[in-house]
Amino acid sequence: MVSQEQRRRQLAREKFLRQQQRRTSARRKARMRNSVIASVLGVVVIGSLALYTTGVLKGDDDSKENAGAEVTPSATPSKAPDPCDKPAEGKVKTATWKKEPALTVDKSAKYAMKLATTCGDIDIDLKASAAPHTVNSFAFLADKGYFDHTKCHRLTDSSIYVLQCGDPQGTGMGGPGYTIPDENLKDTSLKGGVYPAGTVAMANQYNGQTKEGRNSGGSQFFLVYQDSQLPADYTPFGTVSEAGMKVLKKIADAGAQPADPTTGNTAPNATVVINKATVSKS
Numbered sequence: 001m002v003s004q005e006q007r008r009r010q011l012a013r014e015k016f017l018r019q020q021q022r023r024t025s026a027r028r029k030a031r032m033r034n035s036v037i038a039s040v041l042g043v044v045v046i047g048s049l050a051l052y053t054t055g056v057l058k059g060d061d062d063s064k065e066n067a068g069a070e071v072t073p074s075a076t077p078s079k080a081p082d083p084c085d086k087p088a089e090g091k092v093k094t095a096t097w098k099k100e101p102a103l104t105v106d107k108s109a110k111y112a113m114k115l116a117t118t119c120g121d122i123d124i125d126l127k128a129s130a131a132p133h134t135v136n137s138f139a140f141l142a143d144k145g146y147f148d149h150t151k152c153h154r155l156t157d158s159s160i161y162v163l164q165c166g167d168p169q170g171t172g173m174g175g176p177g178y179t180i181p182d183e184n185l186k187d188t189s190l191k192g193g194v195y196p197a198g199t200v201a202m203a204n205q206y207n208g209q210t211k212e213g214r215n216s217g218g219s220q221f222f223l224v225y226q227d228s229q230l231p232a233d234y235t236p237f238g239t240v241s242e243a244g245m246k247v248l249k250k251i252a253d254a255g256a257q258p259a260d261p262t263t264g265n266t267a268p269n270a271t272v273v274i275n276k277a278t279v280s281k282s
Contacts, residue, residue, distance in 0.1 A: 057164065057234060059172060059203030059220025083250050084119035087273040090149040092168045096177030105136035109281050113138060113238065115147075115165075116276040120247035122223070124200050124238040126279070131183040131237035134202060134217065138237075139279040141176060141219055147277035154222075155256040155268035161226035163251060164203060165274060166219040171263050175218030182206075182215050183235045190232045198245055199224040200238035208233060225252045 105111070111126040128135045141147060152165035153172055167174040182204070189196055203220040206213040208231060223240060225248040240248065254270040 057160070057162065057201075057203045057222055057230070058205055059164070059167065059175070059218060081254075082269065082271055083254055084117070084271045084273075087118050087149065087271065088275040090275075092149045093145055094168060095144065095146070096175075098177060100133070100178045100180055101137060101140040103132060103136050105132050105139060106281065107132050111135055111139065111279060111281050113142065113277065113279045115244075115274050116278075117152075117247070118271055118273045118275060119251050120243075122244035122247050123241040124244065125241070126238045127184060127187075127236070130187065131235055133180045134183055134235050134237040135279075137176075137180050137219075142277045142279045146176065146219065147274050150274050151267075152251075152272040152274070153267055154265045155252065155272075156266060157252065157256050160228040160230060161197075161252065162222040162224050162228060163248060163268065163272065164220060164222040165272070166203070166221045168219075172220070172265050173263070175220065178218070179215060180217045182217065182233075184237065185232045185235065187232075187236045190236060193229055193231060195224050195228045195230045195234070195236070197224055197226050198240045199236050200240060202235040202237065204234060206233045223248055225249060 105128050107129045109128060111128045113124040113126055115122040115124070126135045126138070146168070147166060150165065150168050151170045152163050153167055153170045154162075154164035156162050156164075164172070180202075182202075189199065195201060200221060200223050202217040203222055204213065204218075205216040217235060221237075222234075225245070251268055251270045251272055254268065256266040256268055259266050
């Protein structure tokens, strides 16, 4: 028969063993948890490195394959509030044309383009004498209301600093159905491989490595809000006014969204919509 003292000692031993088991189990769970945390952190770091990439200014291309190749730098989302107003009522026009419009621009005259956007007016002096085909095309498209109610679909804030617009699809793959020739690539403003702040230039499908894709501009264009290192492959055809630069700065300060996995676009956080585009001659 087991005495009370023996029973007490047995119970004490069982209690001690249970405590040891709980401690061992707790240490095992802690090791597993730390292992999982380390694994997750490793994935985050690798993913971040994979997402960092640079892109070029392309446009007017219907190929999803090319769209994937034009990924722009991934941007850190900004917490700044949207500095722009709601877009005006209206629908984007989807008309396209088979060929470039007849060249009717007066190369000896002065032309200006006004982009009445949700973020403010952006006035642009156009270079009709240096880029007549480009200015002529913009005058034609603006007169047709082609740019009205379209979103500026891309804002880059690393390596190059531009706002890209002119695509009715808002994806970076839209265009007017025709292309225009490259012009004014030896503009004196393009020094040292830099497109200076205030430059307005055409997006295109030129590939600097294969030397293919010349004369592929359509309707997409970009506005440089900060000096940007770029090869002289994009037709410079206008200069933003001082007041327009303030509007661009406001848009840029609001930041850009992370790259869209489908199109590669880093859309501006600001709601940038061209309510009305007009080209005037003086």
